[in-house]
Amino acid sequence: MIKMERYSRQMLFSPIGEEGQREISNKRVLIVGCGALGSANAENLARAGIGELLLVDRDYVEWSNLQRQQLYTEADALNQIPKAVAAKERLHEINLEVEIEAYVLDADAAALKPLLRGIDLVIDATDNFDTRFMLNDLLQKNRIPWIFGSCVGSTGMSYTIFPNESPCLRCLLDAIPIHGATCDSAGIISPAVQMVVAHQTTEALKILVGDKEALRTSLLTFDLWNNQYHTMKVERAKKRTCPSCGENPSYPSLNDSYRTKSEVLCGRNTVQIRSRQEPDFHLLKERLKRIGTMKANDFLISVEYEIYRLVFFQDGRTLIHGTNSIEKAKSIYYQLAG
Missing domain, CATH: 3.40.50.720 (NAD(P)-binding Rossmann-like Domain)
Incomplete structure (x- = not known):
């Protein structure tokens, strides 16, 4: 009623x-x-x-x-x-x-x-x-x-x-x-x-x-x-x-092959996330330089974020150092990478 x-x-x-x-x-x-x-x-x-x-x-x-x-x-x-x-x-x-x-x-x-x-x-x-x-x-x-x-x-x-x-x-x-x-x-x-x-x-x-x-x-x-x-x-x-x-x-x-892949790297307190798309390094640099201390070369971009360090590679891989939790790593990845 x-x-x-x-x-x-x-x-x-x-x-x-x-x-x-x-x-x-x-x-x-x-x-x-x-x-x-x-x-x-x-x-x-x-x-x-x-x-x-x-x-x-x-x-x-x-x-x-x-x-x-x-x-x-x-x-x-x-x-x-x-x-x-x-x-x-x-x-x-x-x-x-x-x-x-x-x-x-x-x-x-x-x-x-x-x-x-x-x-x-x-x-x-x-x-x-x-x-x-x-x-x-x-x-x-x-x-x-x-x-x-x-x-x-x-x-x-x-x-x-x-x-x-x-x-x-x-x-x-x-x-x-x-x-x-x-x-x-x-x-x-x-x-x-x-x-x-x-x-x-x-x-x-x-x-x-x-x-x-x-x-x-x-x-x-x-x-x-x-x-x-x-x-x-x-x-x-x-x-x-x-x-x-x-x-x-x-x-x-x-389809499984379409999804972003995640895995814990044994003994490294690090999660690797592999995207199906290669990042636009120029846009990524512009975005990440507002986040924290950033370093970049022709092959990768590294940024410090809170207690974590993220390393983005040209081939679509990202390493999230500072956690063994895939869920936490994915949350950080999506927050910063979009």
């Missing part, structure tokens, strides 16, 4: 109404990533009366998160509480009616596949394009709509993807160059997060109430600091030959 008073102002909004509120209360949403975008989207949907939220994140709350990740507190950072767990606890304080499942795990295809049963929508709140391409293929294959979002500095973007209808993420990024700057290399202001979240949550509500005609079909980008806001028509980006959404899809990002 919907508590009418609780959602009365939302139901007064005619595109939702009482019937739309019932639809929202019966829907299941998976949020991949519980950082800035994920935690804010989760709070919005919990307050809106979503039926069930599934939260996936591999990381724990750190002090640097508190500037923009609105669900978390100093106690969470002090005790290094996993983000998915901390988010679940806070959301239950906001709305006990919402069913919430928290999963502390690395978001790969094998881990996510069992969670997709009965899911109506997936919200991307990840921090790297390896995971996004995997999500793109997994959700294309399972015919589940999802909402892409990213932000860094004062910029952000969002795009809604419907399998078999809109261009997929691979189509989009083949057509539009997007650099891989990260919050750790370029910083971020919290209003940029809130702007992306506003668009992601609004698109989510349209999908949940079944108002597909109101969906934005364009790619949205903005730069709040420089007062820029653009929407780009992307219908023509859809390709018949796309390996993810074309006529004969092969879903390459679900």
Whole structure:
């Protein structure tokens, strides 16, 4: 039974109404990533009366998160509480009616596949394009709509993807160059997060109430600091030959050979990560010189970051010295390399 008073102002909004509120209360949403975008989207949907939220994140709350990740507190950072767990606890304080499942795990295809049963929508709140391409293929294959979002500095973007209808993420990024700057290399202001979240949550509500005609079909980008806001028509980006959404899809990002490889180097307190793509050394140097002490030659770039040392090679390999944890190494790698 919907508590009418609780959602009365939302139901007064005619595109939702009482019937739309019932639809929202019966829907299941998976949020991949519980950082800035994920935690804010989760709070919005919990307050809106979503039926069930599934939260996936591999990381724990750190002090640097508190500037923009609105669900978390100093106690969470002090005790290094996993983000998915901390988010679940806070959301239950906001709305006990919402069913919430928290999963502390690395978001790969094998881990996510069992969670997709009965899911109506997936919200991307990840921090790297390896995971996004995997999500793109997994959700294309399972015919589940999802909402892409990213932000860094004062910029952000969002795009809604419907399998078999809109261009997929691979189509989009083949057509539009997007650099891989990260919050750790370029910083971020919290209003940029809130702007992306506003668009992601609004698109989510349209999908949940079944108002597909109101969906934005364009790619949205903005730069709040420089007062820029653009929407780009992307219908023509859809390709018949796309390996993810074309006529004969092969879903390459679900293939082991496509994934970034990680391994612990025995006895060295070091993890090696091997990317399928060779880095752009010029862009990487520009990004990393803001991070810490950097050295570079024709063959590699080395940078000191907190207690770690990262060495990037021309062939796509990266050594993360100072840890034997693949999960920690991957987290650092994606934070700095994009």
